[in-house]
Amino acid sequence: MRHDSPPIVAALGLCLVASLAQAQVQQVPVPPVQPGLWQYKVKVTSQSGQVEAALSQAQAQLARLPAEQRAAIERMMASRGVSLDTGNTTVVKVCLSKEDAERGSIPINLQKGNCTQQPLSTEGSTTKVSFSCQGEPPVSGTGEVTVVSPTSVTSKAQVDTTVKGLPERLDLAQEGTWLAADCGGIAPLGGSR
Numbered sequence: 001m002r003h004d005s006p007p008i009v010a011a012l013g014l015c016l017v018a019s020l021a022q023a024q025v026q027q028v029p030v031p032p033v034q035p036g037l038w039q040y041k042v043k044v045t046s047q048s049g050q051v052e053a054a055l056s057q058a059q060a061q062l063a064r065l066p067a068e069q070r071a072a073i074e075r076m077m078a079s080r081g082v083s084l085d086t087g088n089t090t091v092v093k094v095c096l097s098k099e100d101a102e103r104g105s106i107p108i109n110l111q112k113g114n115c116t117q118q119p120l121s122t123e124g125s126t127t128k129v130s131f132s133c134q135g136e137p138p139v140s141g142t143g144e145v146t147v148v149s150p151t152s153v154t155s156k157a158q159v160d161t162t163v164k165g166l167p168e169r170l171d172l173a174q175e176g177t178w179l180a181a182d183c184g185g186i187a188p189l190g191g192s193r
Contacts, residue, residue: 034150035101036181040174043089047169079185095183137162143172151178 044051062070077083083091115133122128125147132140143157153176161168 032150033101033147033153034178035096035098037179037183037186038094038096038176039179040092040094040176041089042092043173045171050163051170093186095186095188097188
């Protein structure tokens with residue numbers, strides 16, 4: 001990506017990384033958690049380093065934009081519950097429905113699409129799964145989610161996908177924190193997928 005790329009390239013780069021960070025596992029039965037607004041910090045590490053380089057470059061381009069354009073891109077991302085933290089960390093806000101909380105299901109797949117998952121084992125408050133999502137790009141891998149408390153969740157996943165048409169392995173580490181009972185303008189994910 002050249003430094004004089006148009007502003008839209010920066011926005012697309014940020015959205016690509018955000019969508020890759022979200023491509024994880026479907027809902028997994030675990031001990032109950034609080035319904036409402038959750039914030040997930042998702043750190044992505046790629047084998048090739050391309051994802052981190054693309055995110056760093058997109059962040060630099062975003063920083064160089066005129067204030068009005070930068071604000072418009074940040075508003076667009078925020079309307080989807082996505083913002084950027086530092087480095088290769090994306091912050092995503094999601095709304096967990098009362099029904100999912102009662103079932104003890106938490107969202108660790110923020111990507112919509114044709115996904116399947118298979119629980120592998122459960123030990124205490126940690127569940128391990130394998131998963132596959134048919135989408136663009138397709139993803140598959142293994143992961144685990146641990147309910148630390150009804151308001152705190154951690155998960156990690158190893159994801160096989162493609163980036164720019166080439167195979168890529170991503171390691172994702174995620175920390176979920178309950179923020180409030182009211183989700184504000186963020187629609188609930190609701191129901192099992």
